[in-house]
Amino acid sequence: MSQEITQDILSQAVKDVIAKFGKMNLAELERMLHLSRQQLRHLQKNDFKLMPNGNTGKSKTTKISPFSEFINTEYLAKGIKNSSVIFDALRRQGYKGSHTSVKAYISKHLDLVPARRILAANTPNRGRRYVTEPGEMFQMDWGFVNVCDNYGNIWQCACFAMVCHHCGLRYVEFFPSAKQENLFIGMVHAFMVMGVPKTVLTDNMKSVVIKRLGDGTPVWNKEYEAFQTLIGFKTKLCKVAHPFTKGAVERLILYVKQNFIVGKTFTNITDLNNEARTWCYEKNNVITRSRDVVPMEEHYKHEAFSILPEIARLIPYLAPMRTISYDGYVNYENRIYGVPLCYSGKFVRVQRTGDVLKILTPDTHDELYAHHVNWSKNRTTASDNGLLNRRNSRHKKSPRHWHLSLQGIQVGGLIGSLS
Incomplete structure (x- = not known):
């Protein structure tokens, strides 16, 4: 029956038909209310009074209804919404319904499933700004x-x-x-x-x-x-x-x-x-x-x-310790520099100021050797006599002009005051 028909509209229509024809005319009432003849006959049996549906107020009992509390507390409330898992558990509990009914029940009660991310309680902003005193x-x-x-x-x-x-x-x-x-x-x-x-x-x-x-x-x-x-x-x-x-x-x-x-x-x-x-x-x-x-x-x-502190106490941190290899090379920042072979196997300190790299003694910090960093592209290419000549003359005194060039990006020297 159309939801637009109310008891007042139906009663007024019945009065109008009786006043016009002197008796009830279902055909005229059908044209006025746009209801089927079967619906009008059903209303006539009830003296044209709209009665509530016979199932109104009744709870529909299904096969899954006895297990609703079990599903809600044991699975949905714990975040488990896999229909196959729930269906198998219900079968062990004596459920005789179908898998489709279980999926339909889960889809209607997804509000019982807790959110994946638990909302935190209202707390103060953890990124709050703070200030410090001068020099602190x-x-x-x-x-x-x-x-x-x-x-x-x-x-x-x-x-x-x-x-x-x-x-x-x-x-x-x-x-x-x-x-x-x-x-x-x-x-x-x-x-x-x-x-x-x-x-x-x-x-x-x-x-x-x-x-x-x-x-x-x-x-x-x-x-x-x-x-x-x-x-x-x-x-x-x-x-x-x-x-x-x-x-x-x-x-x-x-x-x-x-x-x-x-x-x-x-x-x-x-x-x-x-x-x-x-x-x-x-x-x-x-x-x-x-x-x-x-x-x-x-x-x-x-x-x-x-x-x-005085600069002498800072040298160990400004000039890291290195060991000279057996063939007279020292490695600093993934680059190698040549030193006289008489220092092979000894410990030294390496410091670079600007484009000059200095090799110092570990204790007194005296300068042993210095290299001008020419920033060439080959990290292991020796100038003048070359690497091969150095290896063939291990027992000879190394000339002071032997040094290795560097490539790429290196650390700058000691930076002075910005003022």
Whole structure:
């Protein structure tokens, strides 16, 4: 029966037909209400009163109904909605229905299945900004950038970045790799420019911390622990997988990738570091909107820092230890340099300032040999007499002009103050 027919409409139509014809005329009533003759006869038996359906209010019992509580609590509430698994379990419980009925029941009760991701309770923002006092904290991190040289070759460099958390003073230096010895060199250079803070905030890199104990206490890398003790600062670690704790230096690395590197070519890594020094000087003299200060002015006028120890105590970190091979070569940054054969098998320290690499004695730090880095493309090509002549004259005194050339990208020398 049409849902538009109500009891009032039906009663009024019956009165109109009787008034017009003097008796009930089902044909006229059919034209007025658009109901079938069978429906009208059914209504006539009930004195034209709309009666509710006989099944109204009755609950439909199916074969799966006795098992609804079992399905809801044991499977759907636990996130299990595989119809085959539920069907097999119901069969063991005595279910006689079909698999299709089980799938239909699951599809109608998917609201009982918990979400895959449990919504966390309302908690404070974990990335809330915080401020530190002048000279209190620097943030430090590594980043990896792709650099284009003048020949169109792409090189990957490790970008060491340090930023003052109070004023935003930036320091950037590039290295061939993110080894611990390069970390020490970058930190010493940064401290020479920016001063030594009370605390350095960094992440859980292996060159800083080996692991954490059950209570969260860090187990420091022995070399790094000795380094921070010598310099006189403390290290604070970010929570694991929470890089936004040191968001200032993370943003600095992204700024280098999107601003400094873009559209530029460099001769070598010394040229790259010289350009980075100029870029940092320019950016440090521009007011920062987040802090509303000029970092260069704020840093050196209003902040007090500790001073570095004397340079002799820093040489072990600026000039890493190396062993000279049996044929008179020393390896530094994946490049080899020649030295007189009389030093074969001995320990030396290697330091490069600008384009000059110096080989020093391990104790007194006297200069044994020096090479001018010519940045040639062949990493193992010896000039003049060549590698073959060196091997054939092991027992002769090596001439001082023997040296090996380098290729690609190398670490720049000691960077002076930005001021």
